[in-house]
Amino acid sequence: MVGPVRLLVVRLVTWNVNSVKQRLPRLLALLDRHDPDVVCLQETKVVDDDFPFEEIERVGYRARSFGQRSYNGVAILARAEPIEIARGFPGDPTPEACRVIAADVAGVHVVSVYGVNGKALDSPAYETKLAWFDAFTVWVGDRFDPAEPLVLAGDFNVAPDDRDVHDPELWRGKIHVSQPERDRVAALMDLGLSDLGRQAAGDVTGPFTWWDYRMGAFHRGWGLRIDLALATDPVASALISVEVDREERKPTAGEGKPSDHAPVVVTWA
């Protein structure tokens, strides 16, 4: 008899690619550069039939996609076989959107998450965003055991506190930073999850993971930390590092244009 597969070291990357078709050369380069065990993608923007499975399998990864036309879309890539796949979750107030895919990879529960953007505080999408987080938190609490290894990784579209904002005064009252949004992330973490990026960085500003395409925001340092990895204690207590691959956000870093999000590389053992 053998127990569940346990890797000595696990490297997980989460990345909002803003179109997996546009980003495919950079994604393949990222797999080669970081050699991750697991990758969580968001904003793939393709239906499953159009997902580039062949190119990804050719470099040694299995892939599971939950995608739709034009918008949203999530995926999990892994060296090991992803099992127990869940696409979407019951009670999602945006059931037409593809925002969540879950899989077990080498004994770790992995969830790729694309939280509702919300547009602006006075938009109907804002109330949808809050309701989505409420429903998502119920599902996570029902499905997972905090004693087991679990990572929720993705673009949550919320900067958890002012350290995650380049200019908190400028952003006050804006989407991504409002107290109700932050309360939702806190409620999710109250299930027994740690914010690995903050745990690794300590009490400092950043590191940011997203910069608006406009106004040279990346060059000027106008960023937010909205791409998060939230994990239960079996992972959090084994954390080695969390690094933002800022190079990937640069126009010159690879073939084609960059995503507006940088990949986040999480390692534990």
Added chain:
DNA sequence: ATGGTTGGTCGCCAA
């Protein structure tokens, strides 16, 4: 700060 930019699609909408 949001007069910018990008992607999917082919009109604009979403971010």
